[in-house]
Amino acid sequence: xxxxxxxxxxxPRTPDPRLLAECLRACAExxxxxxxxxxxxxxxxxxxxxxxxxxxxxxxxGICATTSAVLSRTGTTGPATASLLHACIAACAACAxxxxxxxxxxxxxxxxxxxxxxxxxxCEKLLxxxx
Amino acid sequence: xxxxxxxxxxxPRTPDPRLLAECLRACAExxxxxxxxxxxxxxxxxxxxxxxxxxxxxxxxGICATTSAVLSRTGTTGPATASLLHACIAACAACAxxxxxxxxxxxxxxxxxxxxxxxxxxCEKLLxxxx
Amino acid sequence: xxxxxxxxxxxPRTPDPRLLAECLRACAExxxxxxxxxxxxxxxxxxxxxxxxxxxxxxxxGICATTSAVLSRTGTTGPATASLLHACIAACAACAxxxxxxxxxxxxxxxxxxxxxxxxxxCEKLLxxxx
Amino acid sequence: xxxxxxxxxxxPRTPDPRLLAECLRACAExxxxxxxxxxxxxxxxxxxxxxxxxxxxxxxxGICATTSAVLSRTGTTGPATASLLHACIAACAACAxxxxxxxxxxxxxxxxxxxxxxxxxxCEKLLxxxx
Numbered sequence: 183x184x185x186x187x188x189x190x191x192x193x194p195r196t197p198d199p200r201l202l203a204e205c206l207r208a209c210a211e212x213x214x215x216x217x218x219x220x221x222x223x224x225x226x227x228x229x230x231x232x233x234x235x236x237x238x239x240x241x242x243x244g245i246c247a248t249t250s251a252v253l254s255r256t257g258t259t260g261p262a263t264a265s266l267l268h269a270c271i272a273a274c275a276a277c278a279x280x281x282x283x284x285x286x287x288x289x290x291x292x293x294x295x296x297x298x299x300x301x302x303x304x305c306e307k308l309l310x311x312x313x
Numbered sequence: 314x315x316x317x318x319x320x321x322x323x324x325p326r327t328p329d330p331r332l333l334a335e336c337l338r339a340c341a342e343x344x345x346x347x348x349x350x351x352x353x354x355x356x357x358x359x360x361x362x363x364x365x366x367x368x369x370x371x372x373x374x375g376i377c378a379t380t381s382a383v384l385s386r387t388g389t390t391g392p393a394t395a396s397l398l399h400a401c402i403a404a405c406a407a408c409a410x411x412x413x414x415x416x417x418x419x420x421x422x423x424x425x426x427x428x429x430x431x432x433x434x435x436c437e438k439l440l441x442x443x444x
Numbered sequence: 445x446x447x448x449x450x451x452x453x454x455x456p457r458t459p460d461p462r463l464l465a466e467c468l469r470a471c472a473e474x475x476x477x478x479x480x481x482x483x484x485x486x487x488x489x490x491x492x493x494x495x496x497x498x499x500x501x502x503x504x505x506g507i508c509a510t511t512s513a514v515l516s517r518t519g520t521t522g523p524a525t526a527s528l529l530h531a532c533i534a535a536c537a538a539c540a541x542x543x544x545x546x547x548x549x550x551x552x553x554x555x556x557x558x559x560x561x562x563x564x565x566x567c568e569k570l571l572x573x574x575x
Numbered sequence: 576x577x578x579x580x581x582x583x584x585x586x587p588r589t590p591d592p593r594l595l596a597e598c599l600r601a602c603a604e605x606x607x608x609x610x611x612x613x614x615x616x617x618x619x620x621x622x623x624x625x626x627x628x629x630x631x632x633x634x635x636x637g638i639c640a641t642t643s644a645v646l647s648r649t650g651t652t653g654p655a656t657a658s659l660l661h662a663c664i665a666a667c668a669a670c671a672x673x674x675x676x677x678x679x680x681x682x683x684x685x686x687x688x689x690x691x692x693x694x695x696x697x698c699e700k701l702l703x704x705x706x
Binding site: 227 | 486487489491492498499502
């Protein structure tokens with residue numbers, strides 16, 4: 183994907199292409215990890231206690247996947263990019279907080295909280311670079 | 314989908330279920346219409362003049378589809394719902410404005426601008442109902 | 445969306461536009477209903493018994509949403525359309541079967557099984573029209 | 576994501592977890608690269624000649640993203656997984672073929688054709704492992 187960003191006719195669609203590449207990587211990873219965490223929660227005996235965690239995982243996965251699609255197509259030039267990054271940050275912050283509460287009991291929640299924090303940070307840095 | 318919202322165990326996930334149902338309908342329609350408008354733009358002779366319109370169509374389609382998925386699952390109770398509705402409003406406003414500029418030349422852009430305005434209004438009403 | 449299909453420059457992208465319109469409607473509805481059923485299952489006391497139902501709901505929701513996006517953009521002319529319709533039929537058949545088993549206990553599963561059968565039928569009719 | 580797959584309660588959801596991890600990586604990359612190629616095509620002067628390429632890019636991006644979501648959640652155990660992998664293979668094959676035709680003129684099409692072939696291969700290997 184890095185090679186792709188470097189070969190765009192007309193140049194990259196963002197002030198700092200490295201931040202865009204990092205955000206794309208983090209969004210794609212977070213979408214997968216959140217979906218996997220939802221499935222892992224469903225495989226736990228205490229699934230009833232994890233119902234909200236599953237919902238938050240799924241919403242975060244969907245929002246990260248869409249952020250990935252929009253950023254990979256229009257970079258940070260789209261008219262809804264900034265507000266979509268805000269939504270992605272809100273989803274990742276909520277998911278990181280929820281999963282962190284179960285992190286000592288469930289490895290998948292610990293891993294998911296980490297992926298959400300990485301994605302949150304990457305989105306915030308990208309958003310800051312837009313000025 | 315209305316029947317589904319009325320049969321949720323524990324009750325609806327939003328203060329005003331009619332506004333949620335209306336928003337779900339508008340998001341699903343807008344996602345399809347924006348995708349169809351992108352394809353129709355690609356079929357125009359003057360496609361080079363419509364490149365930005367196509368990009369905005371596609372971003373709007375993706376954001377509306379994700380808003381539809383999140384709202385149909387977690388109603389308006391999710392921690393990222395409000396910011397996702399803001400992103401959907403921004404995407405619909407931009408797409409309505411862009412398509413309106415081509416509305417007199419292209420029927421598909423006129424229809425798309427109307428669907429975007431309906432979706433924008435439905436999202437704003439739902440957001441207002443959250444207080 | 446019907447108005448959109450009728451106004452495409454170059455004409456509709458499928459032999460029978462009514463079947464395409466019907467399939468688009470069924471896919472969009474099924475995606476939302478399956479997501480809502482997953483959430484409703486998570487709200488049941490016996491959620492542990494519904495873990496597979498939730499997974500099947502979510503897969504079906506995602507596949508229906510993508511089928512809706514692809515069909516609304518490229519009609520039935522795309523090189524992957526037929527195999528995507530087959531995947532959508534497989535997902536809807538599995539979800540209808542799973543939800544039907546819980547239909548007498550959970551209204552949301554009964555409604556979901558019905559939406560899946562409608563979507564399955566609409567996909568099959570559209571696929572048949574392609575010859 | 577590899578760490579996530581190794582920590583699933585009840586074990587991995589597929590016969591060969593390395594093939595699943597490889598397929599997840601390839602699908603996520605291909606989804607982003609196809610979206611970026613669609614945008615790059617829209618930035619070319621000869622965009623009218625690339626209309627079909629853009630459509631095929633977008634369909635491939637959507638199908639790869641959904642395959643990524645389904646595989647990250649239910650591994651290869653879902654009832655629609657095999658047919659979804661077939662759809663992903665069809666989409667990647669068509670996109671690789673289309674983009675290869677423009678590969679000598681457009682770097683982004685060359686890169687996209689390569690990503691599609693990697694994804695196609697990863698999906699085929701995963702499908703074969705299911706027996």
